[in-house]
Ligand code: SF4
């Protein structure tokens with residue numbers, strides 16, 4: 001079926017070559033980083049994780065969100081998601097691919113990546129994270145491919161796929177829970193030392209991922225003959241709304257604990273992020289942008305009359321996605337490191353090479369996504385009109 | 391370098407069951423702890439190494455410099471001249487930074503601004519070991535938290551986990567930044583984490599850690615499990631504190647505070 005990715009119009013190829021060019025620039029920059037070391041990034045002794053690990057964390061959420069389509073469709077037999085569920089599964093494939101790449105570019109000794117497999121270390125959460133991510137990637141490739149194959153032939157997917165689909169549901173929850181555990185169990189990192197971390201991760205994932213999916217579905221509808229349908233998009237819109245409400249609520253719980261307890265270790269990161277600490281306030285404008293966008297998106301989403309308007313819904317999804325990207329892809333990681341172990345403030349800001357590498361990893365993700373969606377959409381265009389039974 | 395027969399048979403047996411004799415024997419360093427390799431007659435042994443830092447003995451800048459230089463020189467610790475890429479195994483910082491949350495407004499000025507000697511605490515329950523995905527950071531039987539530079543993948547998880555800021559990452563190639571390289575000790579490569587190792591290479595030769603040797607008695611090193619050791623004597627006769635003991639990592643570096651003599655003698659005359 002992959003051959004379908006090789007036939008396309010001018011617009012398709014321009015897009016593909018544009019992405020390839022971005023990937024190329026990023027690859028050259030990465031070679032530079034490989035040679036000179038992570039010293040070319042903005043990372044330091046005090047802030048030892050930054051943009052790369054932030055993107056990884058954020059994208060694990062995007063990957064996990066596929067489950068928000070899989071559950072209604074397969075578990076509750078919500079037929080309307082039939083056409084769109086494949087888009088969610090392929091989005092997961094591309095998101096996990098980016099996750100793995102972000103981990104890779106963040107490593108000081110990438111040639112030794114196999115050490116994690118050669119010396120399995122069950123006491124390390126990172127070990128479990130690599131296990132669940134690898135498993136989730138495999139599951140989604142198999143499921144996505146099998147269902148698409150079935151679609152093509154207009155039949156049901158083979159019976160062995162069903163158990164895998166059910167397995168993928170707790171698995172999606174596990175990838176984000178385990179990723180939250182990377183942070184949540186560290187002594188002395190007050191900002192992350194919170195039992196609600198995993199819940200926050202899941203809530204933000206179930207808001208951000210489906211929001212991206214709505215945007216993608218609208219793009220697909222605009223540029224291809226495949227229409228995912230108005231109803232499923234509206235249904236996902238509801239999911240996004242509730243998940244975002246939960247996400248903002250969880251964040252407020254954290255703020256309450258930190259502020260009302262007024263334990264310095266717990267309040268300082270919040271102060272640094274939202275007000276500035278000891279004259280350091282690099283992240284303040286960014287964090288407020290995130291908060292404002294979150295409010296805007298909630299206003300647009302909560303009122304059904306606004307949400308029903310597709311362009312408003314798209315706007316809300318974009319605002320929400322950017323808001324969560326700032327919050328989780330940046331603030332959450334930096335807030336864990338600032339102030340540092342000595343209650344001193346060392347600020348962090350990504351450098352140009354770091355930014356280029358980050359953008360190009362995203363480009364790889366979009367490339368994978370484009371190719372997979374191209375295949376899926378081509379199959380859909382051919383079978384248009386056939387009612388699918390899974 | 392000789393392994394004893396039992397150790398050898400253990401490894402040989404292990405390898406036949408497991409992954410293949412040749413492969414393991416070609417990589418012995420990855421399967422044995424350094425301590426098992428450096429079994430020399432002179433080896434200093436302990437159940438749990440520990441250190442006592444007597445802050446009363448740090449008076450002049452020279453007292454600090456000697457100790458820090460001793461370590462950084464023999465261990466080829468690079469100096470990049472900027473805090474971003476900084477590598478340090480032992481350093482000095484104020485009370486409020488070393489013991490955040492313990493400081494108060496009214497503590498003696500002399501103590502408030504006195505730099506404390508800081509290094510890896512070789513915690514008995516070290517989070518850096520717990521999180522490391524490759525066992526590149528591991529605990530030796532004698533309590534030393536070790537770092538295998540050849541296995542480290544540079545993920546920096548241990549840096550996020552250590553609550554004492556004791557670990558440094560080689561963001562750049564350290565070699566050009568070593569002023570006077572010591573040929574007796576290996577230099578490091580780019581992209582790995584490093585820290586104080588309680589001078590395990592010196593212990594193997596029957597020597598005490600370099601910083602302790604250079605400290606003129608301000609640092610004391612010994613077996614905390616041995617009730618007759620010098621460290622235990624100091625802990626018995628002085629009030630000591632540890633960094634962030636509330637986190638449960640069980641640091642084994644203890645500090646004797648420098649309480650101004652006027653305060654102490656004043657207390658006695660009142661009694
Ligand atoms: S001080 Fe830090 S690096 Fe040293 S053993 Fe404790 S946690 Fe590990």
Ligand code: SF4
Nearest residue numbers: 522542543545546548
């Ligand atoms: S940076 Fe090296 S020592 Fe630290 S956790 Fe990663 S692999 Fe282990």
Ligand code: SF4
Nearest residue numbers: 461586588589599601
């Ligand atoms: S014990 Fe050795 S390695 Fe550790 S700080 Fe002292 S001299 Fe350096």
